[in-house]
Structures are given as structure tokens and as C-alpha cells.
Amino acid sequence: MTFQPRMTSHREGITVLEDLRWRRWNGAVADLWHAACDAGAHGEYVSQDARLFVLLEHTGSDLELKLGPSSREVPGAKAPQHLSFVPAHMPLWSRMDGPMTLRHLDIHFDVTTLATRLGEDLDAGRLATPRLRFTNARILGLAQLIAAACEDPDSHHELYGDALMLALFIDLMQLGRTTRRKRGALAPWQLRRVTDFIEANCLRSIRLQELADLTELSQSYFSHAFKAATGLAPYQWHMKARIEKVQDMLVDADMPLTEIAAAAGFADQAHLTRVFRRTLGETPGAWRRANRA
Template sequence: MTLSIDHTAGRDAPGAIGEILDRPPALVNEVLRGGTRLTQRWGHGEFHATLPGMATHVVMTYYGAAQDSSWRQGSRRMAARTRPGSITLIPEGQDGRWDVEGPIEVSHVYLPDDRLQSSADVLAKGRRIELVGRICFEDMASSRILELLSHEAAHGDVSSSLFVEQAIELLCTQLVRAHSSQGLLEAPAPRRGLADWQVKRVTAYMREFMDQEIRLDELAKLVNLSRFHFCTAFRLATGQTPHEWLTALRITRSRELLAEPEMPITSIALAVGYQTPSSFASSFRKVTGMTPTAYRRAL
């Protein structure tokens, strides 16, 4: 998606995003070179709203369970799923309607265009860089840099600040390489794997039979692939193994059930496919960082 962007106008990005979320961005206090801002890793719920053009580029990555996400502007539309290893990139000045299911965990970088242009000058050879909008686009390099930034930015010491500034330079280089309309470098090969309809079919099956043991052979049969080719294609399409995807669905559903105080945790474990409370608690804690009991108390 390549758009004509007005570089002279735009809303404050953290403020504009905060207005449409149930929780504002978890901004780090330090303002970095060129006015760059970072967030820590934080979570928010679903949202369905129009986001105005913003005064900086916004780059984000995702953690935890995958959710449906889409962007629409006139006849243009993009849709994908939020998954670890992917990024969403909103170029400066780009507006549009967003529909994102939740809850999701994210971290953001608010990158002023001047910082990008300065960092990209060597690669661009004096030409202006125009970024390409992305939604949940597989880019493990950018995603990993964003994850490191969210972690280091919270430290606030001199060594962390130096690391953060250098990591932002690296992020700018990757954005030019992989998400620039200038064609400065060869574009990465397109992602291969299951089609969107195949991922949806497998996901629907997982949700329907979540309380039962689900075998890889069953899932592979849904899309007419061998077990081996299914596992490879599924990971290429989603960034996760079928087991990781199923676990994320089970934990997401268990969170919903834990909000019902009258439902015993043992019953919840069985409803989402765990045979014992201990195996459920272990899986839940690995994903959320707390036990089901602690999670329920925090609601």
C-alpha cells in the first residue's frame, strides 16, 4: 500500500492512539534523538475506530495470542492477524478505519520522519524515503528490534540509552530495506504457507473442538496436506507452530471463562482441553506470567 502523504500535518501519535484505546500507550518518559518515543510492552482491548493522520511514523510489534486486524481507507483494505514476529507500520499522515480484535499485547515506536530521513541518507543517496503501510507483516528482524527497544528503554541508564539510540538506527535501516517504496534494495521474498482461508478453517476447527485432544493429522486433513507439509506451511503463514496457535486459543478462551466467577477452575481447564488443573495452570502461567487463580483475583 503506497500512499501520498502530507508531511506537514498530523496529530500527536500517542495522543491520537490513546483516544481510541481502553488503555493509553505505555510511553517511556525519555524523549530520544529527533523526538523519537518508545513504549514498554503493554496490553489493550479491541477497538473499532478511525485513526487520523499522525505526525510521526508508528511501528509496532505483537506478543501473545493472535487476533484479527484490518485497515480500510476508501476502496483500499488490508487484513491479517497479529502474531509474534510481525509488525504493523503506519506511515506519517496516513489515516483510515481500524478494526482490531483483542485483547492484544504490543510495543510501539513513534518515529519522526526527520529521524528516518537522516538515518536513511546513505542508503537513499539523497532521495526522500516513503514508507509503505503494513499490517501484521512478517518481519522477524524489525519485530526483534522492537522487542529489544521495549525492554531496554525502561532501564533509563546511560548504557541502555546508547543501546536504544543505536537500535533505532538499525530499525530505520531495516524499514528502508523492507518497507520502503523506493526500491533501494531487493524486496524480501513473499511469505509462503497456508492461504488465509486455510488458516481460518484450521482455527475454526481448533475452536470447535478445543475441549478435546486435537491431532496434527486431523488438522492437516482439513487442508489436504501431509502432516509434515502442514506444519511447515502453517508456521510460514502464522509465525507459530500449530501447537502454539492452539495453546494461544485455549488461553484466550480460558481468560474469558475466568471472568465468570461461578465457574470452577477445574471446569475451565476441561473446557479448554486440559485434563488436569496442574497442566492448565502450567500452560496458563507460561503464556500470561500468572496462575489462573491470580489472574481471576486481578479481574
């Protein structure tokens, strides 16, 4: 079933200035809002799903945030741009003492799908702990790129926004390379079937359900078993296979980098270069020169 954010809200003195712009990826929905607020404007919001509120820019008075109508304002950053993580089912109240305009991004997380995709057991305590008005330059930078993808949905390949959202969620949940209890790994025939399928289809988006179906396992069990067998989450193996295809094209073909990026499913040459450098430590052009000399 397609993930649909479930949020109820009550607002007074707040006017939406533009049509909502939004994007959906596998495990999250991002909404971009632009609004004007009167003096004394306020709102109450309750989401059934965990979400990240990102204040991208505002003019006028400060935005007050708290976890209930009678609670004290939660202390935090007074910076013009800040972030707030709101756990599922937790109410958030906002109030503006004076007139203001604001542009903000809401990212609603399908936590079950994201945990399955990442092959990680997420920290329940972290998911249940609100973090209001905090700053983090890396998360904010990723959120700004996601907002740009909402504004111009045709400017990038779907995988571009999907990768940004996953990176943001990994940073937000502070997921790292930790030693975890080993789970049962895929059987050799299952692993071979899945890796052969990824190899043959790596230049397109591959749904997790497609891979799970090949092994006759649930998505959650498959993700853990695949990571136990390979040390990588399925999406990481998929990206590794795409980069290997790019390496083949760099060596065997005289295609310009722009054409290679398009053929490999990247948004553009810059997107390919970022992923390639992050994976191999050098640019595609430098790697080609070193391996075709």
C-alpha cells in the first residue's frame, strides 16, 4: 500500500500563499509550504507518523514551538533556519507573536519501510524523543535539496531525491556502522538469484518487494538476511552494481560523461560525479584516465 501521511491540524490566522508542492519516495513524503501569519496566529498539529519540520526561511516575528497549549516553549535555536523532529502521535503547537511569512518543509517518515530498506533495527527511544528547534548543517543542507526537488519535480531522476531522503533519515537517526547481532543469512541460491537480478536491472529503480519475492521472504526478513549475507543493505548493493556498470562504460565506450550518467539512471553528470567520488574516492573522469592509459 502506498504510504499516505496521516495528520490532523487546526490553524487560525495562517494563510497558505502557494499551492502545496510535494514529492513521494519509498518511505517518505515531503511537503513544501509557503504561508503568511497574522499577529497571534497559532496552530495545532498531530501526525500519526514521525516527521521532520524544517524552517527554511522566514521574515517577521519569531516562531514559538511547544508540545502542548499550556506547556512552556521548548528551548532551542533562534537561528532563521532550524529543524524539529516530532515523534508519531505527539502534538505540536505553534504561535506567532507578530506578523510573519515562512517557508517550511515537512518530511513524513514511513518508519517501517525505511527500517526495512536500511536493514536496521531503529532505536525506539530516539524515535519517541522530540527534538525541537535544533540545528544541524548537514541535515539542513539535505533538506534544502529535497525542497528544491519538490519545487521542480521534473529536474532530477527519482533516485536523486530518494537518495537525499535516505541520507537525511540516516543522519537524523544517527545510524552508523555498529556491530549487531547476526541474523540468519540468505541461502546461497537466494543470494545468487537476487544478485543476478540486481546485476541485470541495476540501471533502473528496483523495488524491495521485487527482491523479496525472488527469495520467497517478507521484505523485513529479506533485508536482514541479505545484509547478514553480504554486509550491505539491498539498496547499497544496488548502487554498487550501478557504479560497476559505469566503470565498464568508462573503459569500454567513448561516451561522454553526460551520456553515461543518463544511461546509468543518474539525474545528471554532477549527480554521477558525487556518487562515484563517494564510492571510489575519485571523479569518473580521473578514474577513466587512470584506467585507459
